[in-house]
Amino acid sequence: MAAVRTSSEIGFNRVAIVAVLVVTIIFLAPIYWIASTAFKPRNLATTIPPTIVFQPEISPFVKLFTKRSQMRSPPSPEEYAAAPWWERVVFDGGEKIVRDGKGQVQWSGYPSRFLNSLIIAITSTVLAVGMGTFTAYGFSRFKVKGEADLLFFILSTRMLPPVVVAIPMFLMYRAVGLNDSHVGLIILYTAFNLSFSVWLMKGFMDEIPKEYEEAALVDGYTRMEAFFKIVLPEAATGIAATAVFCFITAWNEYAFALIMTNRRAQTAPPFIPSQVGSGLPDWTVIAAGTFLFLLPVAIFTFLLRNHLLRGMSFGAIRK
Amino acid sequence: MATTMITTLDRSSRAAARGLSDISIRNLFIIPTVLFLIVFNIFPLIYSLGYSFTDFRASTNAPANFVGLQNYRDLLNDPYVWSNFAITAKYVIISVAGQLLVGFGVAMLLNRDIPMKGLLTTLLLLPMMLSMAVVGLFWKLLYDPSFGIINYALGLGTFEWLSDPKMALYAVALTDIWMWSPFVMLLSLAGLSAVPKHLYEAAAIDRAGPFYTFFRITLPLVAPILMIAVIFRTMEAFKTFDLAYILTSQPTAELISIRLYKMAFQEWQTGRSCALAYIVLIMVLAITNIYVKYLNKVKER
Structure with a gap:
C-alpha cells in the first residue's frame, strides 16, 4: 500500500489477516463437513452437538458402492469371521451386502x-x-x-x-x-x-x-x-x-x-x-x-x- | 454469414501456393463450429418457437393445434407466473447484493501482503468450482433444523431454514452467496491489483483519509470490473435452477426456471412452456447483450 506506514496501518493489517483467516474457515467449513461426514460411522453423522473428533471409518464408501439390506439378527460368529473386511464394516452397521444367486456382490447405482x-x-x-x-x-x-x-x-x-x-x-x-x-x-x-x-x-x-x-x-x-x-x-x-x-x-x-x-x-x-x-x-x-x-x-x-x-x-x- | 466473408491476408510465399489458401483454412476452422451451434442451439429454438403457438402436450399423442398468441396472452395474464418473476427478481437482488458485499469485502481484506496469500485465495475460490446440485444437496444437512451445524453454530435452536415459506428463498440465496462470492472476490482482486500504487502514495502525501482514498481512488477504478461481476452474476442468478430445485420445494422459493421445468416436464404443457421459455430467453439475451458490451469496453482499456 502506501509508502509511508503508520502504526495504525500495521495494526489494521494484523486485524485484516485475522479476518481473512476467519472468512476462509467459514467458507471451507461446509466442504470440510462433507469430507468429514464421509468418514463417520452413521450414528455420529447427525449428532448434537456435532461430532468433530471421531475414529474415521471406510464403511460409508463400502456402502456407497454396494447394495445392502437390513439384517434382522446380527451375523453368526462364523459368518462374521468368514466375511472379508469390507463386509464386516457393513455388518457393524446392522446391514449386509446383497448378493445374487451366484454369490456375486451387487453394485449400487x-x-x-x-x-x-x-x-x-x-x-x-x-x-x-x-x-x-x-x-x-x-x-x-x-x-x-x-x-x-x-x-x-x-x-x-x-x-x-x-x-x-x-x-x-x-x-x-x-x-x-x-x-x-x-x-x-x-x-x-x-x-x-x-x-x-x-x-x-x-x-x-x-x-x-x-x-x-x-x-x-x-x-x-x-x-x-x-x-x-x-x-x-x-x-x-x-x-x-x-x-x-x-x-x-x-x-x-x-x-x-x-x-x-x-x-x-x-x-x-x-x-x-x-x-x-x-x-x-x-x-x-x-x-x-x-x-x-x-x-x-x-x-x-x-x-x-x-x-x-x-x-x-x-x-x-x-x- | 461465414460463406460471404472476404480475406485480406495473402501469403505470397511458395508454401501458400502448396497448401490450402488462407480463406479455405479460415472457413474450415470457423464454419463447422458455427454450423454445430446453429444445429444444436438455434434450430431447437426455432422448433420450440413453432410449438409456442400450439396447445401441444408431449405426454399425449394428440396432434398440436395452432392457437396463435393464446399461450403468450395466458402467461402474461397469469398472476402465478408473475409471482414467479417477482420471486426471481427478489432472489437475484438478495444474492447478487450479498455476493458483491462479501466478495468485494474479502477482496479488500486480501489486497495486502499476507503470508500464504496464494493458497488462501485458491482455497476461498473452491466453492464456486463445485457442482451446485451436489453441494446444494449437502447444505440440506447443514440447514437441518434439528441436527444441522448452522443452527448449532449460531445457537438458533431448531430454526426452520428450508421448510419455512418465509425463510426458504433467503436460505437458497445464502447458499448461493457462499458459492459465488468467491467469483466477485476474484474479479475484485484483479481490479484492486490494477490500481496504480502511485495514486495511493500521492493520496498519502496529501494526507487523504482512508474513506476519501476508498471513494475517490479505489472504488472508481475498480467499478468497471465490479460491474462485469454484477452483470454476470445477475444473469446467472436469473437462470438459477439447480440450487433452488434441490434445496426446497416451497412455492415461495419457486424461481422462474423451476416453474418452467415443472410446466414442461411435470405438467407436460409443452406448447405453453415453449412460450414461457421464449419470454425468459428474451430477458436473458437482453442481459447478455449488456454484459458483452461491458466486456468489450473493459477489454479496450
Missing part, C-alpha cells in the same frame, strides 16, 4: 453413474476444446466479416438457460431415440462448452505473436503446418486450462442431465440427490458419494489456480 459422468465429461471436453481451438485460431488470425456479431452469437448460445434449450431438445431427442443416451448428453455438453472454449482460446491465440507463424511461412511451411507445428505447441497451456474448465462444467452440469437421462446414461449430479428419498437418509453415504465426486474438481481447481480469473471471465480479464 453409484459406480455406473460415476463412470457415465467420466465418459460424458471427457468426450464432450475433447470435442469442445478441439473444435474451439480451430475456431479461435480462425477468429484470431483472419479477418472475418461481422466478427463481433458472430462472437456474440457464439457466446449467447452459452448464456441460454438450460431448461429453455432442454424443452425442444427433449422432443427432438425423443423423436430420434437419443433420450437417456451418452451421445445425447455429449452433444449437448459439447454445444454448451464450445462457445466458452472459442472465447477463452481466442484470448490465448491472440497472445501468441503472429511473427512466429510468419517466420515459419517464409521458411516454406504451409499455413496448416505452421498451425500444427508452431501455434498448437505455443497454445498448449491455454488448451489445457480451457479443457479443465470445460471438463468441470460438464462434470458439474445438472439440469440437462436431470431432464435428458434417467438411468442408462444418468450422470452423478442428478443421481446423488435422488438417493435422498423419503425417511431418514444415510448422510454418511451421501457425503461419501459427494466427496468422491468433488475430489477431481478440487484437484483441478488447485492446478488451475493461475487461470481461474481468465476462465471465469471468458478470457476478458487476463492480468
Whole structure:
C-alpha cells in the first residue's frame, strides 16, 4: 500500500489477516463437513452437538458402492469371521451386502453413474476444446466479416438457460431415440462448452505473436503446418486450462442431465440427490458419494489456480 | 454469414501456393463450429418457437393445434407466473447484493501482503468450482433444523431454514452467496491489483483519509470490473435452477426456471412452456447483450 506506514496501518493489517483467516474457515467449513461426514460411522453423522473428533471409518464408501439390506439378527460368529473386511464394516452397521444367486456382490447405482459422468465429461471436453481451438485460431488470425456479431452469437448460445434449450431438445431427442443416451448428453455438453472454449482460446491465440507463424511461412511451411507445428505447441497451456474448465462444467452440469437421462446414461449430479428419498437418509453415504465426486474438481481447481480469473471471465480479464 | 466473408491476408510465399489458401483454412476452422451451434442451439429454438403457438402436450399423442398468441396472452395474464418473476427478481437482488458485499469485502481484506496469500485465495475460490446440485444437496444437512451445524453454530435452536415459506428463498440465496462470492472476490482482486500504487502514495502525501482514498481512488477504478461481476452474476442468478430445485420445494422459493421445468416436464404443457421459455430467453439475451458490451469496453482499456 502506501509508502509511508503508520502504526495504525500495521495494526489494521494484523486485524485484516485475522479476518481473512476467519472468512476462509467459514467458507471451507461446509466442504470440510462433507469430507468429514464421509468418514463417520452413521450414528455420529447427525449428532448434537456435532461430532468433530471421531475414529474415521471406510464403511460409508463400502456402502456407497454396494447394495445392502437390513439384517434382522446380527451375523453368526462364523459368518462374521468368514466375511472379508469390507463386509464386516457393513455388518457393524446392522446391514449386509446383497448378493445374487451366484454369490456375486451387487453394485449400487453409484459406480455406473460415476463412470457415465467420466465418459460424458471427457468426450464432450475433447470435442469442445478441439473444435474451439480451430475456431479461435480462425477468429484470431483472419479477418472475418461481422466478427463481433458472430462472437456474440457464439457466446449467447452459452448464456441460454438450460431448461429453455432442454424443452425442444427433449422432443427432438425423443423423436430420434437419443433420450437417456451418452451421445445425447455429449452433444449437448459439447454445444454448451464450445462457445466458452472459442472465447477463452481466442484470448490465448491472440497472445501468441503472429511473427512466429510468419517466420515459419517464409521458411516454406504451409499455413496448416505452421498451425500444427508452431501455434498448437505455443497454445498448449491455454488448451489445457480451457479443457479443465470445460471438463468441470460438464462434470458439474445438472439440469440437462436431470431432464435428458434417467438411468442408462444418468450422470452423478442428478443421481446423488435422488438417493435422498423419503425417511431418514444415510448422510454418511451421501457425503461419501459427494466427496468422491468433488475430489477431481478440487484437484483441478488447485492446478488451475493461475487461470481461474481468465476462465471465469471468458478470457476478458487476463492480468 | 461465414460463406460471404472476404480475406485480406495473402501469403505470397511458395508454401501458400502448396497448401490450402488462407480463406479455405479460415472457413474450415470457423464454419463447422458455427454450423454445430446453429444445429444444436438455434434450430431447437426455432422448433420450440413453432410449438409456442400450439396447445401441444408431449405426454399425449394428440396432434398440436395452432392457437396463435393464446399461450403468450395466458402467461402474461397469469398472476402465478408473475409471482414467479417477482420471486426471481427478489432472489437475484438478495444474492447478487450479498455476493458483491462479501466478495468485494474479502477482496479488500486480501489486497495486502499476507503470508500464504496464494493458497488462501485458491482455497476461498473452491466453492464456486463445485457442482451446485451436489453441494446444494449437502447444505440440506447443514440447514437441518434439528441436527444441522448452522443452527448449532449460531445457537438458533431448531430454526426452520428450508421448510419455512418465509425463510426458504433467503436460505437458497445464502447458499448461493457462499458459492459465488468467491467469483466477485476474484474479479475484485484483479481490479484492486490494477490500481496504480502511485495514486495511493500521492493520496498519502496529501494526507487523504482512508474513506476519501476508498471513494475517490479505489472504488472508481475498480467499478468497471465490479460491474462485469454484477452483470454476470445477475444473469446467472436469473437462470438459477439447480440450487433452488434441490434445496426446497416451497412455492415461495419457486424461481422462474423451476416453474418452467415443472410446466414442461411435470405438467407436460409443452406448447405453453415453449412460450414461457421464449419470454425468459428474451430477458436473458437482453442481459447478455449488456454484459458483452461491458466486456468489450473493459477489454479496450
